[in-house]
Amino acid sequence: MDKFLIDGPSKIKGKVSISGSKNASLPILAATLLFDLPVIIKNLPRVKDINTMLNLLKSLGSKIELSKDKKTAKISNNKNMKTFASYSLVKTMRGSILVLGPLVAKYHKSKTSLPGGCLIGARPVNYHLSALEKLGMNYEIKDGYILAKSFSKLKGGLIRFPKITVGATENSIIAACLAKGKTILRNCAVEPEIKDLTNFLNLAGAKISWKGRTCTINGVSSLKSTSYSVMSDRIEAGTFCVAATLARGNLEINNLDPKIINTELNLLKKNRSQNKSKQK
Numbered sequence: 001m002d003k004f005l006i007d008g009p010s011k012i013k014g015k016v017s018i019s020g021s022k023n024a025s026l027p028i029l030a031a032t033l034l035f036d037l038p039v040i041i042k043n044l045p046r047v048k049d050i051n052t053m054l055n056l057l058k059s060l061g062s063k064i065e066l067s068k069d070k071k072t073a074k075i076s077n078n079k080n081m082k083t084f085a086s087y088s089l090v091k092t093m094r095g096s097i098l099v100l101g102p103l104v105a106k107y108h109k110s111k112t113s114l115p116g117g118c119l120i121g122a123r124p125v126n127y128h129l130s131a132l133e134k135l136g137m138n139y140e141i142k143d144g145y146i147l148a149k150s151f152s153k154l155k156g157g158l159i160r161f162p163k164i165t166v167g168a169t170e171n172s173i174i175a176a177c178l179a180k181g182k183t184i185l186r187n188c189a190v191e192p193e194i195k196d197l198t199n200f201l202n203l204a205g206a207k208i209s210w211k212g213r214t215c216t217i218n219g220v221s222s223l224k225s226t227s228y229s230v231m232s233d234r235i236e237a238g239t240f241c242v243a244a245t246l247a248r249g250n251l252e253i254n255n256l257d258p259k260i261i262n263t264e265l266n267l268l269k270k271n272r273s274q275n276k277s278k279q280k
Contacts, residue, residue, distance in 0.1 A: 012249035016240055018256045019045040020071065021233040024193035027170040028200050028230060029053045029075075030098035033060065034106050034178055035204070037225035038076040043255075044230060046070055049093050056089045056096055060103075081106075087113035087144060097128055097167065100148060101175030104137050109149040114141070127168035131159045135172070135179055156181035156219055164189050169215070170197055176217040177206045185215040192260050196231040203228060234260045241268060 020043035030053065032039045044050055054064050054073065061081040065074040083103050090096040090113035103110035114125060129139060129146070134157045139148040156179045159172060166189040173194070176183035188194070190213055198208045198215070204226040207218040237256050244251035245268050258265060 010247065012240075012244045012247045012251050015252040015254060017254045018232040018237045018240070019047075020230040021045070021193055021196070022047050022049055023166075023191075023233075024196040025050055025230045026053055026095040027098050027174065027193070027197045028228070029057065029073075030095075030102055030170075031174045031177075031197065031201060032057070032062070032075045033077065033081070033099060033102035034174065035075075035077060035223050035225070037223075038074055039204070039225060040072065040074050040227040042072045042227065042229040043232070044071050044073060045233065049095065052089060052093045053095065056085060056099060059086065059089060060084075060099070083107050083110045085110065085112040089113075090115055095167070097125060098171055098174070100128065100146060101132055101171035104132065104148050104150055105154050105175040105178045108152070110146070112146045112148065114144050114146060127161060127163065127165045128171045131161070131168050131172045131185075132175055134159050135175055135183065137175075154179035154219075156183040156217070158184045158186070160186040161188065163187075164213075166191060166194065169194055173198060173201070173208065173215060173217060176219060177201055177208070177223065178221070179217070179219040181219055183217045183219070185217070186213065188213045188215050192231060192234060200226075200228045231260065232256045237261050238264045241265065 022045050025044050026049060028041060057075065058064055061078050063076040085096060085099050094115040097112065097115050100110055100112045135154040136150050137148050137154065139146055154175060156176065161168060164187060169185065169189045172185055202208050204223040205220055206223060207220060209216050232255050237253060238261050240251060240253055241264065
């Protein structure tokens with residue numbers, strides 16, 4: 001078993017650059033299946049789940065060109081894309097279910113493995129399915145696979161999630177981009193990573209707007225080629241901030257918009273002020 005051996009106490013000092021967000025990268029990469037023209041995604045983190053998603057896209061027919069540091073991917077879809085997301089790839093990562101929405105929206109069919117081969121009630125895959133069904137997707141589950149299809153373009157509709165769910169919100173937003181008409185999603189998850197997904201899609205020509213936990217998507221016929229830099233990882237950033245504060249260090253954190261961890265930074269400032277008052 002891998003482990004960290006830490007000899008302390010010691011102050012954390014110097015400079016660190018925050019990686020791109022894995023949780024923002026995965027839905028953005030899945031959404032590239034909607035495109036006819038090449039897309040460039042920058043600031044990808046170098047973690048296993050990203051490699052899995054890129055390999056899944058390759059298996060579907062996407063051409064992936066990585067930069068030397070593997071943090072930038074140019075993704076080009078061919079005219080004869082496949083719609084089979086195999087268990088061998090999907091089993092290792094729950095986020096793989098995010099290819100279901102774009103495949104049905106773009107190619108009107110998909111055979112996608114249940115994540116990890118799980119039963120439908122074991123993880124909230126049912127929220128993905130019920131939402132996409134309201135947009136016109138028909139499906140059945142057979143031998144651990146979701147066999148999905150639509151007889152034509154998906155159609156906009158009103159969806160209210162019974163429970164706040166990040167993945168189903170993302171899958172529905174992606175699928176609704178190419179649906180005919182207006183889609184309204186209520187009781188959405190509103191994490192910064194979801195807003196990063198919609199920023200990417202809007203840059204490519206999608207028509208998505210937010211009001212609280214309600215997301216409105218007006219479908220478009222196609223998306224344009226674009227280049228986008230994924231947001232930084234707020235969990236990684238927050239970890240470094242906490243570590244530097246506890247160790248009374250001096251750390252410069254780069255590649256980060258402080259707004260995404262504004263609440264955490266305010267708490268650290270408040271605790272620091274309280275500690276100074278106690279010391280007096």
